[in-house]
Amino acid sequence: METFRLNDGNQIPKLGIGVNQVRSADVGPALAHAFEAGYRSVDTANTYLNEVAVGRAVRDSGLPREEIYLATKVWSTDSTYRRMAVAIDRTLERLGADYVDLLLVHQQYGDYNGAWTAMEEAVAAGKVRSIGISNFNHRRLTDLVSRATVLPAVAQIERHPYFQQREQKEFLERLGTVVTGWFPLGRGDRELLAEPLFAELGQKYGKSPVQVILRWHLQDGTVVIPGSTDPAHIRSNSELFDFALTTQEMDRIAAMDRNKRFHNLPELVERVIFQSMRTDYDKRQR
Template identity: 50%
Template sequence: MEYLTLNNGMKMPMDGIGTFLLSPDEAEASVSAALQCGYRLIDTANAYVNEKAVGRAVNKSGVSREDIFLETKLWPSFYEQRDAVDKTLQRLGTDYIDLLLIHQPAGNYLAGYKLMEKAYKAGKVKAIGLSNFNTRQIQEILSQCEVKPAVLQTEVHPYSQERELKKFLAEEGMVIQAWYPLGHGDKALQQEPVFTELAAKYGKSNVQIILRWHIQSGNIVIPGSKNPEHIKANLNLFDFTLTDEEMERIAAMDQQKRYYHSTREMLKKYAEIVPDVDGQK
């Protein structure tokens, strides 16, 4: 495993498993399989409505809690609830969260950030960050925060490499975490000839080549899967290294093509949605 050091000195694994769109049963099984084969970074969220299942998998794994980097995200409708972090801890069945993110720049996200800062100072959260924020919104947080965000989780893949954003983040001491690291399942992206060529050269799959490109580019990745073989394969990225020339060939694929587009209407809707976190299994 390779690690990045966050702006508060914490070390974060660069390869983890995501649980977006997984039911509680699927999330518990996937996280259990991931921890068994060596993963130590687990990503979930209030809105995924599977935090209880993720917590069960962590607590049943036999892996020391201190060796697991557990990450979750606050949803907009909870930003102004003073007990939102405590309730998240209860669902996860843990005393602390390694990384807590503001999930969307919707609703009163400044209040949500202050809530996270308070939890950070109390030791309930080890690091805090943002998800789906653009540069302007990040600057707004930076202008008012007491604890700087450590991580931005956003869409990054070979078709949307976010070079300018990453440059800005580096100047602010933040690292990037890629969701949709494989391009939202876009087969055209995954079957690009350069990936097929490199997969044959290194004895890997096209997906493993893409994920290795992320790691060498400094992107933390959290691909999700329900398939134990895929989960295992997505961790098998650290026994080979792409050359500088190969990295440049992949860099040339950047189209600034995003699959997720945030709008004011969407953000307004997000602020009104209340996930059934209490009703989850």
């Protein structure tokens, strides 16, 4: 599996599988197909309520732990120094893991600076290899970076051809922060997947429109973590490393940006919802 180098010296696989909204019962089969197809990276989160199942699937794979890149996220209700320290230990217990490769603070709310300090300490304690952020706007990102000792190694942002976030991506790249695009397929949006340009390029390279989109992400320097429970999709989403788009083709896809996001809650609503969510993850996911 090809990797990107992170600003902390670690490597992250360019391709992983995301398990957002995948029920625990479906995680095992999906990850077994993924490992079989060559994936070595999984993206979960406390709020996906499937970390126990992810940990079990990793162990059941029989692959050495160090061959699998395990990423998870702690929710904003645990964004204080003390709560984050506890949340990290609980997360490791649910995953049945001694460490995670990547830990992200899931949202930009709460005392994210205090939470970040606890994350930095978790790196020093060997519980976490790399730390990063998810869904931070420019203002909160600059606030965090101005106080941090360790810069974010990875930032997850919504990203697909209709919503490319060029400025944010370039700012992150100046920090040496690798971008992971979530909703890389616009959450399977039919209009996006049916864009004639992807069919045209797919025909040229003997690839599907989805493979063309995922290849564009990779060549644009972003990690992709497409979500799927369909064995055929899981396999084909991994077949991205035997073709390359030209610069002109990359530019044509860049020109498709229409500033259209698929996750679109106003920030005030988001903050109220996100800060009042229950955090009883241990009981709710088995």
